Amino acid sequence: MPRKSSLLFLTTGLAYGGAETQLVRLATRLKSRDWEVSVVSLIPPKAYVEDLEAVGIPVFSLNIQRKLPDPCPVLRFARIIRKWRPDIVHSHMVHANLLARIVRPLAPFPVLICSARNIDEGGRLREFLYRLTDPLCDLTTQVSQAGLERYVRVGAVPRHKIRYIPNGVDIERFKPNPEGRLKLRRELGVNGFVWLAVGRFDPQKDYPNMLQAFARVVHNNPNAMLLIAGDGPLRKDMEIMAQEFDIKERVKFLGIRRDIPQLMNAADAYVMSSSWEGMPNVLLEASATGLPIVATDVGGNREIVLEGETGFLVPPRNPEALAVAMARLMDLPEGKRLEMGRKAREHVTEHFSLEKVVDLWEALYEELLQRKGIQRSL
Template sequence: MLKILFILTGLNYAGAENQVVQLCRGFRSRGHQALVVSMVEPEAYLEELGELGVEVRSLGMAKGVPDPRGILRLRQIIKEFGPDVVHSHLVHANILARITRLFVKMPVLICTAHNVNEGGKLREWLYRMTDPLCELTTNVSEEAVRQYVERKVVPRHKIKFMPNGITLGSFGQGRDKEWLADELGIAADSFVWLAVGRLVPEKDYPNLFAAFTAVLKQYPGSVLLVAGTGPERPALEKQCRELGIEDQVKLLGLRKDIPALMRFADAYVMSSQWEGFPMVLLEASASGLPMVVTDVGGNREAVLDGVSGLLVPPEDSQQLSDRMLEMMSLSTVELAAMGEQARKHVSERFDMEVIVTQWTRIYELKGISPGV
């Protein structure tokens, strides 16, 4: 049995956090033990992790405030738990774990980045300076790995591409619209676009709303659903009113029924300015949704252009609207075929069982063998 300690900046409804929860599920199903440590107070997934028998501990740190006491608290948790491997995720947790290793024994430390850019030159400098304190850095897209090496954030021989994975059984296919159509007030024959993600600048929802305004000129009955919360909501509501699309764009806030929304939608759309490797694209693929997404980060690794979806340049509402219109012009059979290709692609490359096996091999290659 392996004892794995995961460290995260926080626990909320976002891609990296979702991935750690899925890893916990996969490792627990194989008889391994996991502990999750959140630097700040956790806000999500507590019930799900509790059902898996995974304890969650908080370091009690405040967002944006360096606190050296976090090192002492993490040191104590590591001494108590005695992990075989410490696996940190996201830049703050990665740096904290590396520094903490100066004060406590860790048999293996693996650090996972989840984006092409994790916040500028200072953070990249900290990665360089603390690199000797970990065995391996991984990133979630091949493009991110390439850029990290190119910018000398991590030496080539100490970084590895490890994609996110998904539990396929959690996302089914089917387009039964009736029950959600009633709740959301959407006509059963409407073409429904879905976007899922925090309402933050990097997701570039203003670009999406501008594109959707053009789409409505040809398909006035279409609807855009946006699931997520964030600080940009007031500005986005204002933009919808100014564009006159407030009746066709539905800001749903936080939703815990994303699989159902994906079964309900006809297509998925993403307008991000940058990404790492979005979990949500794997979820949309597993749901059999054709996609129109910006060609940033690892998106082209998740979406096969012209096969399972369409790629567009970022920050270009004209091309985004053109590709959305192109997809809407496809027949039902053509849309279904594109969605089937999406599901096939994700099942072949990103099934969580495969990903857990790959992580286990990585842990073992760093000197750990189950049962030892």
């Protein structure tokens, strides 16, 4: 007899990062579609616990505090599996993916899906561990076609056991809102052409690249402004760098913000300087808001930013190329930039809307459950 199926998400952590945000969006949407959902974090959660629990999704932590090998988290997760008895375990990010595979023989469950969230999750050792433990997983997913092809090429996953499912964006939350634009710009004290960047201050985002490029932009466009929302271990270094480049007055470090949709409406364009990526949520969000984009050509960025139509792509680690593309976008007539923004929203609405992506996940879950002879109620 059909029954309500249970789904357990295992994640390396819960913070305000792109992968975690995507997991929370997926979990809450599936809960509203009558799935039983729970979330387990390897390390103590830093965000989203209240949001999940408010909609009836319990959150557990394995409380991993150190990097040294420790069997206790394996045993804790096995106990959770035996108690919760999920039909599907869906793990996110490399450490969670490997842990879920290790635990499966100790506490069996019907379906395991492992989601790789980046084009490179940490080098050859982790790729070897993926290959070694692949028999313990039913399917691996990748957020970008570029990531999928790379994982097959390096032998981390056989082609028949990997599938592309992109990130999704809430196109109702992220959309053009001209009414709030001027108000927030006044509150932030910004004028002229405003660039926005959102992301954690870590090596992947390569903020030195961005600041070097922006210093060149300001040389010819002294009224340009750069807003950076986010926090992280390298933030203080970047603030010092902005001062050394004599652009301190043109760069605002905003810290963690809860009003990203409003910030995107306050900006004129979005910029990303990452050295590597999977499929960045922020590019989907900026596109849905109608912002033209300049981004490095890494990971799945090319799948979001259509070169010359919705923005410009440049090589990574090349501040001169980034500065040239930023200046090129700023020099376009306003009407042309607005047209690029409209095309960007059309593109993500057609290919990356959150509801469509949740449909893909739900169809995949049901496909794998049927393979195991499990039918869920509608």
